[in-house]
Every structure is written in C-alpha cells, then in structure tokens.
Amino acid sequence: MSRTRQLGKLFVADMKLMFREKQVWFWNIFFPIILMVIFMLIFGSSSENFKAKVAIVETSANATSDRLEQELRNVPVFEWKSEQPVDQAQADKWIEDKDVDAVIVLPATEDAKTLKLIFNKETEMSATSQAISGIVGQFIEQANWSEAGVTPTFNLDVSSISGGSEDLEYADFLMTGQIALAIAQGGLFGMVGMVEMRRKGLLKRLKMTPVRLGLLGLSGMIVRFILGVFQILVLTAIGAGFFGVNLHIDPATLIVAFFVGAITFNALGYLFSSFSKTMEAYMGYANIASFVMMFLSGIFFPTSGFPDWLKTVSEVLPLTYFVEGMRDGMAYGSGIGSSDYWLGIAILAGWGAVTYAIGALVYRRTKIEAR
Amino acid sequence: MPVLEVKGLRKTFGAVTAVAEISFSVEAGEVFTIIGPNGAGKTTTLEMIEGLVPPDAGTITVDGLTWEKNEDEIKYKIGVQPQSSAMFDLLTIEENLDLFASFYPRSKSIAEVLEMINLTDHRSKYVKSLSGGQRQRLAIGLAMISDPDVIFLDEPTTGLDPQARRNIWDIVLKLKELGKTTILTTHYMEEAEKLSDRVCIVDQGRIVTLDTPAALIDRLTKEREVRVSFLDGESAAAEAESVAAQLPGVTKTVREGAFLQLWSVQPEESLYGLFGFTKERGFRVEQVSIRELSLEDVFIAFTGKEWRD
Numbered sequence: 103m104s105r106t107r108q109l110g111k112l113f114v115a116d117m118k119l120m121f122r123e124k125q126v127w128f129w130n131i132f133f134p135i136i137l138m139v140i141f142m143l144i145f146g147s148s149s150e151n152f153k154a155k156v157a158i159v160e161t162s163a164n165a166t167s168d169r170l171e172q173e174l175r176n177v178p179v180f181e182w183k184s185e186q187p188v189d190q191a192q193a194d195k196w197i198e199d200k201d202v203d204a205v206i207v208l209p210a211t212e213d214a215k216t217l218k219l220i221f222n223k224e225t226e227m228s229a230t231s232q233a234i235s236g237i238v239g240q241f242i243e244q245a246n247w248s249e250a251g252v253t254p255t256f257n258l259d260v261s262s263i264s265g266g267s268e269d270l271e272y273a274d275f276l277m278t279g280q281i282a283l284a285i286a287q288g289g290l291f292g293m294v295g296m297v298e299m300r301r302k303g304l305l306k307r308l309k310m311t312p313v314r315l316g317l318l319g320l321s322g323m324i325v326r327f328i329l330g331v332f333q334i335l336v337l338t339a340i341g342a343g344f345f346g347v348n349l350h351i352d353p354a355t356l357i358v359a360f361f362v363g364a365i366t367f368n369a370l371g372y373l374f375s376s377f378s379k380t381m382e383a384y385m386g387y388a389n390i391a392s393f394v395m396m397f398l399s400g401i402f403f404p405t406s407g408f409p410d411w412l413k414t415v416s417e418v419l420p421l422t423y424f425v426e427g428m429r430d431g432m433a434y435g436s437g438i439g440s441s442d443y444w445l446g447i448a449i450l451a452g453w454g455a456v457t458y459a460i461g462a463l464v465y466r467r468t469k470i471e472a473r
Numbered sequence: 474m475p476v477l478e479v480k481g482l483r484k485t486f487g488a489v490t491a492v493a494e495i496s497f498s499v500e501a502g503e504v505f506t507i508i509g510p511n512g513a514g515k516t517t518t519l520e521m522i523e524g525l526v527p528p529d530a531g532t533i534t535v536d537g538l539t540w541e542k543n544e545d546e547i548k549y550k551i552g553v554q555p556q557s558s559a560m561f562d563l564l565t566i567e568e569n570l571d572l573f574a575s576f577y578p579r580s581k582s583i584a585e586v587l588e589m590i591n592l593t594d595h596r597s598k599y600v601k602s603l604s605g606g607q608r609q610r611l612a613i614g615l616a617m618i619s620d621p622d623v624i625f626l627d628e629p630t631t632g633l634d635p636q637a638r639r640n641i642w643d644i645v646l647k648l649k650e651l652g653k654t655t656i657l658t659t660h661y662m663e664e665a666e667k668l669s670d671r672v673c674i675v676d677q678g679r680i681v682t683l684d685t686p687a688a689l690i691d692r693l694t695k696e697r698e699v700r701v702s703f704l705d706g707e708s709a710a711a712e713a714e715s716v717a718a719q720l721p722g723v724t725k726t727v728r729e730g731a732f733l734q735l736w737s738v739q740p741e742e743s744l745y746g747l748f749g750f751t752k753e754r755g756f757r758v759e760q761v762s763i764r765e766l767s768l769e770d771v772f773i774a775f776t777g778k779e780w781r782d
Contacts, residue, residue: 104578111575115564122563304559310523311619312548313576 108313112321119295120325129291130329134284135340141276141402142345154234156180157196159207160187167208170217173245174206177237197222204234217242274348274433277341279401281432282363282425284333286395289367290388292326293375297384300375323368330364338432348433355438356431362447363424366454370420373457376464395421420453422446474537476501476623476654477522482531484517491517493678495531499671501622504645504655506665508768509675510778515658516556518675519627522656523553535623549577552621556628558612562601566592566611569600570618577619589647590614591640606637613644623654631660642668662768672768674775681775689771696724697740698764701747703731704757713751720746731759 120126158174160167171187174180183202193205200222207218219238221231247253299305308315341347370391378384398405398412399421405413416422423446430437437443475498482495492514499505507515520526522533524540524547533540535547560569567583574580587593590610595603600611609629616624626645630638638661645668648655659665665672666686673683682689703709710731718726722739737743740763751758772778 108575111572115561115568115572118568119561119563299559302559303555303557304561306525307553307555307559309525310548310553310555311573311576312545 105314105317109317109321112313112317113324116321116325117328120329126329130284130288130333131336134280134287134333134337137283138277138280138337138340139344141280142273142341145272145276145402153181154179154203154230154237155183155201156234157183157193157202157205158187159190159193159205161190161207161210164209164212166212166214167210170208170245174241177241179233179237193220200225203230206238271348273341273345275404275429276402277337277345277347278429278433279425280341281334281337282421282428283396283401284337285330285360285364285428286367286421286424287388287392288326288329288333289364289369290371290374290392291385292322292329292368293371294381294384294388295322296372296375297378297381301380323365326368327361327364330360334360350433350435352431352435352438355436355443356428358438358447359424359427359431359450362451362454363420363427366420366424366450366457369454369458369461373461373464376461376468395419398422399425401425420450423450475499476536477656478532478534479518479522480532482518482521482533483529484514484521484526485529490678492521492528495675495678495680497673497680497683499623499654499656501654502649502652503670504649504657504668506657506659506669506672507675508659508662508665508672508772509681510776513675514678515675516627519625519656519658523551523625524548549579549619550622552616552619552624554609554612554616554624554626554629556631558608560600560608560611560615563599565597565599566603566614567596569611570614573615573618579620580618581620583618586614586618589617590644604637606633606640609633609637609641610644613641617648617653621653623656624648625656627658628660629657630664638664662772666768674772676776676778682771686768689768690766693766693770693774695738696736697738697766699735699737699740699744699762700764701733701735701761702759703733704759706731709754709756712754713747713756716750717743717747 158171160171175182183196187208190207193202193207196202197205197220203221203225205220207220209216217238219235221234225231296305299308305315308318338347338349342349371388374384374387374391378387396402398408398416399419400416401421405416405422408416426446427437427443427450430440430443477499479498480496482492484490484492495514495518497505507518509515517526521528521531522535524544527540535550538547538550540547561572564572567587570583570586574583584593587596590613592607592610592614595607600608603611613624613626613629616626629645630641633641642664645655645657657665657668669686671684672686672689674681674689682692684692701713703713707730710728710733714726714728714733717723717733717735720737720743722737722743723735724738725736727734735743744761744763748758750756
C-alpha cells in the first residue's frame with residue numbers, strides 16, 4: 103500500500119524532473135527530429151524520381167550520331183542540360199563545374215561504333231554515375247540487338263522486393279531507424295541523473311530514508327518508457343505527415359521490441375553510470391557507444407554494403423537487433439511469428455541482462471558514500 | 474533510558490583510523506554537540522550512528538533498537554541533515570518535502586514544517602534558486618518531515634552569514650521546545666555554547682572531554698584574568714600594582730601605563746582588597762572586568778590546538 107504510494111510520488115517527481123530539464127527535451131525530442139529531417143531531405147527522395155543531368159557532345163553530325171541522339175533523348179530519367187548537342191570544350195567545363203552528372207560523346211563518324219561516357223572524377227563512384235553507366239550500357243545493348251535484327255530471348259525486369267510490404271521505401275527505413283536510435287539514446291544517456299545524484303550525495307541522502315532504491319530505479323524506468331512512447335509518436339507523426347512514410351504496424355511485434363529494447367539500453371546506461379564518477383565521464387561513454395552503434399547498426403543505411411568484417415561487428419551490436427525489431431513492428435508489420443525476430447529479441451535481452459548484472463556488481467563494489 | 478547509546482565505536486579506512494574509541498549516551502530532549510578539529514572523526518561517527526557506514530567495532534542503539542535488526546524502525550525514528558545537503562534541484566521546496574514525506578509511514582504536515590523552517594513564502598521556488606541559508610533550512614525541514622525523535626544536524630551553519638546562522642539557531646531551539654533530541658556538530662564555539670546541553674570534544678578519533686558547557690569552563694584552571702584601568706593615570710596604576718601584588722590569591726601582575734592586569738585564583742577576594750585601597754586613596758577606576766572563559770579556552774586546554782573557525 104505504502105509502496106504503491108511511494109512509487110506514485112517518485113514517478114510524479116521523476117516526470118517533473120525529466121520534463122523540467124531542457125537538456126532532455128533537446129536530446130530526446132528535438133535532436134532526433136532534426137537528424138531525421140536532415141536525412142530525409144538529403145536521401146529521402148525515392149528512386150522513382152531519380153533524375154540525372156546529362157549533356158550530349160556531337161563533334162561532327164552524321165547519320166549514326168543523329169539516330170543515337172534521337173533515341174537517347176527518349177530515355178525518361180535523363181534531364182538534358184541543353185536541347186542541342188554541344189562541343190567538347192563546353193561539356194568538359196560543365197563536368198568540371200559539376201553542372202551535369204555525365205556527358206555522352208556521340209560517334210564522330212558514321213562508321214565509328216563507340217559511345218563515350220564522361221564523369222567527373224570526384225563523383226565517378228557515386229550511385230548516380232553507376233546508374234547512368236547502367237542505363238547507357240543497356241541502351242547500347244538494345245541498339246546492338248536492333249542493328250542485328252535480333253529479338254532478345256531473355257529480358258530482365260527489375261523490381262525491388264522487401265520483406266512483407268511491397269512499398270517499403272527509404273523514408274520508412276529511415277524513420278523507423280531514427281525512432282529506434284532515439285529510444286536507444288534515451289536509455290544510454292538517461293542514467294545521467296543517477297550519476298549526478300551520486301556525485302551530489304543525493305543517493306546517500308536517500309539511503310538515510312526508508313525508501314527502497316529499487317523503487318527509485320523502477321519509477322525512472324517507467325518515466326523513460328513514457329518518453330519512448332512520446333518519441334515514437336512525435337517522430338512517426340513527422341515522418342508520416344511530411345515525408346509520406348508508410349506504416350505497417352503490428353502491435354505485438356512493436357510492443358515486444360520496444361519493451362525489450364528500452365530495458366536493454368537502460369541497462370547499458372546503468373552500466374556506464376556504475377563506473378562514471380562525473381557527468382562528463384558518463385557522457386563520454388554514452389557518446390562513444392551511441393556513435394559507434396549509430397553508424398554500424400543500419401540506422402541510416404542498410405548494413406549490406408559493409409565489408410564482411412564490419413558486418414560481423416554489426417551483428418554483435420544490440421542496436422542492430424533493436425532497429426530490426428522496431429522495423430518489423432512498424433514498417434514490415436510482421437515478425438512476432440518469425441524465428442529471426444525472436445532470435446534478435448533474445449540477443450537484445452541477453453545484452454540487457456549481462457550489462458545490468460555487471461553494472462549491479464560494480465555498484466555493489468564501489469561505495470555509495472564515496473565522496 | 475537514554476534515547477541514543479554508543480559504545481566502543483571504532484572505524485578504520487585502510488591505514489587511517491578515523492574513529493579510535495567513542496562511547497557516549499544522549500538523553501531524550503537533549504541538544505548534544507560534538508566539536509573537534511577537522512579530521513577528528515566527527516562525521517564518520519555521525520555516519521556510523523546514521524547507519525551509512527558500518528562500524529568495525531562497537532554498538533549503537535537508538536531507543537533500544539539496533540541497525541542489524543531494526544533498520545527501518547530506526548530510520549523512522551531519526552532525521553538526518555547531512556553536511557552536503559543534497560536534494561532534488563528541479564523540484565520546488567514543497568515538492569521535495571512532499572516526496573520525502575511519502576517515504577515514511579507517518580509524517581508532519583508540510584505546512585507545519587514550512588512554518589517551522591520559515592520557508593512558507595518560498596514554497597513554490599525550485600531548490601536550485603535558493604540561497605545558502607534557505608537551502609540549509611530546507612535540509613533541516615527534510616530531516617524533520619517524518620517527525621523523528623532524534624535529529625542529526627551535521628554542521629548546519631557552516632558557510633552561512635550571521636543572520637542566516639541565527640535563523641538556524643531558532644529552529645534548533647524550537648526543536649528543543651518540541652522535546653526532540655538533537656545531535657549537532659559545529660565549527661562555531663559560540664553556537665555550541667548557546668545551543669547545547671552537553672558538549673563532547675573529539676580529537677583524533679577519541680572523546681577528549683564531555684560535559685555541560687558551563688561545567689567544562691569551570692573545570693579549567695581556577696586562575697582568572699582581571700583587568701582594571703585608572704582615570705588618574707600611570708602613578709595611580711603603579712601604586713595600585715604594588716598593593717595588588719600583596720593581595721590574597723594574586724599570582725602575577727602586569728602594568729602598562731594606566732592599565733593593570735592581574736591574575737588571581739580568588740578574583741572576588743582580590744578585587745575586594747583592591748577596591749578597598751582605591752577608595753581609601755580616592756583613585757577613580759575607569760573600567761574593570763574579569764575575562765570570561767569560553768569553550769574556545771576549553772578546546773585549547775584539552776586538545777592543545779588553536780581553534781580555527
């Protein structure tokens with residue numbers, strides 16, 4: 103009876119402490135929003151409106167070059183710098199200034215068979231350049247076949263497939279990643295209050311009262327759960343409202359991933375707090391962990407492009423499994439029935455259990471009364 | 474039966490002996506003050522009694538209860554204001570009191586505590602915006618929120634200005650009126666003398682002496698310093714000196730111009746004789762005083778150390 107009353111009072115106090123702290127608002131709400139919006143604006147435009155700016159160089163007009171130009175002008179994703187072919191010098195200038203993504207040089211004579219493609223050295227490895235090479239390559243193949251009067255036997259029809267829903271787009275991927283990251287950071291950084299309480303002697307002061315410190319931890323946990331729900335709602339509202347994110351929510355999948363993830367990252371924060379004597383030290387540890395995981399756990403980009411050794415690292419990190427679980431629950435709308443999902447949840451929970459155990463051990467070894 | 478009984482307390486940290494041997498008992502309703510130089514073991518002693526630090530040896534009983542068996546009951550009976558008063562900075566005074574009150578099965582009303590610590594007008598202020606004196610008063614308020622029988626105040630006035638210090642004294646005196654037992658440590662002798670029923674001087678982890686402030690002063694050497702100054706100048710003072718040296722009880726005289734100092738084991742007798750002489754000769758005395766002894770003298774006498782505030 104009095105325990106519930108104590109928990110209630112602690113919870114109310116914790117809520118006030120959290121929402122009166124401006125830092126909490128900034129790092130847990132505004133920062134994730136800013137990060138998400140920036141990434142959405144840079145990378146969020148999906149492939150269907152892929153456009154490449156291209157110019158054509160015609161050194162001397164001839165039948166072959168005229169016909170090729172005619173056909174190239176029909177490729178829908180090319181946006182033309184000029185309606186008329188230009189000379190080599192003008193094209194080189196555009197390339198250097200990055201006014202165009204690529205320049206296509208038409209054959210100089212009727213008998214010449216070579217089409218030249220020019221990129222800026224700096225952007226030669228970019229996705230746009232790769233796409234242009236692919237498109238032009240395919241175009242030439244088509245041209246060869248029609249020249250030889252062959253009807254191709256095989257055709258390649260490319261379409262993307264993602265698990266569950268068909269319309270998973272980058273914006274969906276990014277928003278769910280950002281939500282997972284925000285919740286994870288909430289946990290990693292959330293124990294800073296504990297460090298401060300210990301440093302200022304408040305923990306010692308509370309030890310002089312009959313309150314159970316476990317209740318204090320529990321109420322802090324509940325408050326961070328509420329913050330997590332708030333983060334999900336705000337980021338989802340912005341993602342869906344401004345960036346056309348598609349949601350495929352499976353409540354059970356989402357709730358399990360959220361709970362296990364939030365607890366695990368709280369445990370990580372608890373571990374950091376156990377061996378941090380000052381707030382600065384704690385923030386240092388939390389920042390390192392958050393930075394490493396942010397880029398290695400597939401928050402902003404899929405990990406499939408990583409070299410093998412880095413993939414292995416990624417497969418160890420808890421955020422990898424948390425973000426997968428959250429995506430299962432919010433973007434794919436399935437997961438609760440799959441063994442992969444539960445394996446991920448189990449690894450995540452394992453991280454939580456181990457870090458909590460170590461944290462508790464360190465706390466027991468170091469005296470709270472240490473000033 | 475004493476409300477607090479401490480027997481043979483001992484605590485070492487590595488090679489350092491913080492508390493060597495401390496025993497005392499405190500009766501209900503007393504203001505019991507522990508003074509001593511820095512590092513004497515005052516805070517460690519308090520922290521052992523408050524249940525924060527387990528002693529290496531010795532027993533502590535609060536109202537017949539021990540920490541090993543009755544941790545919660547003792548916590549209900551005591552209230553603590555630690556040296557560094559930590560509280561929730563982003564909660565208001567009232568919210569802090571309300572939260573701490575919820576930790577206990579019974580508590581004083583918040584309005585009553587606010588009244589006692591004179592913070593009623595500031596109750597909606599965040600703790601982080603309080604002055605040093607207000608913070609300290611709130612810390613004492615938090616210590617009394619559970620209406621404890623025994624209250625520990627660890628240097629409640631250190632670093633406060635004289636007015637703020639006096640406000641704290643008022644609170645201690647109010648607590649005494651309410652019949653509470655107060656265990657106090659302080660850096661100010663004046664405070665110990667004014668507030669305490671008994672004073673315990675601690676040095677190097679041991680009790681040097683323990684008694685009422687008056688008895689402690691009384692226990693000092695019987696020789697008192699008497700000062701007399703004469704309106705009739707140096708010659709009168711010189712004559713008086715030669716007479717005074719012969720008076721009963723006088724051990725030593727020193728004269729500087731018209732100002733005469735004498736040390737006597739019977740100051741009343743010596744003064745009686747001296748005034749008989751001045752009356753007979755018609756010398757006019759400008760000022761006369763017997764220097765009061767203070768706890769500071771007691772401290773110096775017992776520890777051989779200068780007192781530093």
